[in-house]
Amino acid sequence: MHIVVLPASPKTSQSTIRALLADPAEPTVTGVYRDARRVPDEFRQHPRFEAVQGDIADAQSLDGVFAGADAVATITPPLHAEADPIAKARELAGNVKHAVLGQGGKSSSVKRLVYVSSVGAQFEQGTGEIRTNHEAEQALLGAAPEVVFMRCAYFMENWATSLATLKADPPFFYSVICPADYKIPMVSVRDIGWICAAQLLADGSAASVDGDPYSTRDVQQAFEAATGKTVEVKLVQDDQLPGFFAQAFKEPMASLFVEMTRSFLPGGVAAKDMNQGAQIRRGKDTLNETVRRMLEE
Structure with a gap:
C-alpha cells in the first residue's frame, strides 16, 4: 500500500508518517514538502519513505504527486498571516482535490482521503478559526471514493506556548479555558498520528479524535508535577480575549x-455536541505524559 502525506512538515503530519513507518502493514510513504530541507533525518534514511517537492498553495506543483497512491492524508497548514484565511483554506483543499482526481477528473488509484480536521468543524458559523476546517471539509467532498474527516479535540501540545513563562521566577502560564475547573477533551499529537495512520490503512468513517477531559487546573497540576515547582495560573477572562490574542x-x-x-467555552456554539455524527477514537496519552515529553524536547 502506498500513502501520500501533504503537507508533510506539520507536527500532525510527522506523527502520522512516523506511525505509518512503524506499522506492521509496512506501507510505503511519500511526504510532500515545500522545502526539502525540512525532511527529518529519521524519515530521509527510512527505506520505505520518499520525499518529493510540492506546495499545497501551488496547484501545478502537485501534478503527478498522487500517481499510484492508495490513500492520502492532508491537513490545512497554519494560515495566520492570510488576509482571508477562511477562503484560503478552501482554496488549498481545492488544490488537493484537483490533484487527487487528476486532470481527467477521476482518480485512477486513490481510494481514501483522510483530512485532519477539528471538533466543531461541522458548524458553518460561530467557531472562528475552526471555520477553516469547515471550509476545507466542504471542498474535499468527492475527492476520493472514501473521504474521512478526523475532527480532533484540543491539542495537548497547545500548552507548549507556556514553556517560556514556566522558566520565569516565579513560573506561571496563561489559560483561556475558564473557569479553571472547566474540562474539555484533549489529545496528543502522537495519538492523532497513530489514529490517522489507522484510518489510512483500514476502512472506516468520519472519526472524532477524542481524549480524556482536562481543565486548566489539571494543566497546572501537570506542570507542577513535571517541574517540581509551584506554578501560577493567569486566567484570561472573556473581556480580555481580544487584547490577549492581539498580542500574538x-x-x-x-x-x-x-x-x-x-x-x-460554557455556552458556546461548539461546547455541546462537539462530536455530533462521528465515531469516537480515543487517544492513549495522558496530559502528564505529554507535558513531560514537551519539557524534555
Whole structure:
C-alpha cells in the first residue's frame, strides 16, 4: 500500500508518517514538502519513505504527486498571516482535490482521503478559526471514493506556548479555558498520528479524535508535577480575549481565535455536541505524559 502525506512538515503530519513507518502493514510513504530541507533525518534514511517537492498553495506543483497512491492524508497548514484565511483554506483543499482526481477528473488509484480536521468543524458559523476546517471539509467532498474527516479535540501540545513563562521566577502560564475547573477533551499529537495512520490503512468513517477531559487546573497540576515547582495560573477572562490574542496575531486571525475560544467555552456554539455524527477514537496519552515529553524536547 502506498500513502501520500501533504503537507508533510506539520507536527500532525510527522506523527502520522512516523506511525505509518512503524506499522506492521509496512506501507510505503511519500511526504510532500515545500522545502526539502525540512525532511527529518529519521524519515530521509527510512527505506520505505520518499520525499518529493510540492506546495499545497501551488496547484501545478502537485501534478503527478498522487500517481499510484492508495490513500492520502492532508491537513490545512497554519494560515495566520492570510488576509482571508477562511477562503484560503478552501482554496488549498481545492488544490488537493484537483490533484487527487487528476486532470481527467477521476482518480485512477486513490481510494481514501483522510483530512485532519477539528471538533466543531461541522458548524458553518460561530467557531472562528475552526471555520477553516469547515471550509476545507466542504471542498474535499468527492475527492476520493472514501473521504474521512478526523475532527480532533484540543491539542495537548497547545500548552507548549507556556514553556517560556514556566522558566520565569516565579513560573506561571496563561489559560483561556475558564473557569479553571472547566474540562474539555484533549489529545496528543502522537495519538492523532497513530489514529490517522489507522484510518489510512483500514476502512472506516468520519472519526472524532477524542481524549480524556482536562481543565486548566489539571494543566497546572501537570506542570507542577513535571517541574517540581509551584506554578501560577493567569486566567484570561472573556473581556480580555481580544487584547490577549492581539498580542500574538494580526487581524483577522486575532478575532477568529477569540470567536473560536468562545465557541468551546460554557455556552458556546461548539461546547455541546462537539462530536455530533462521528465515531469516537480515543487517544492513549495522558496530559502528564505529554507535558513531560514537551519539557524534555
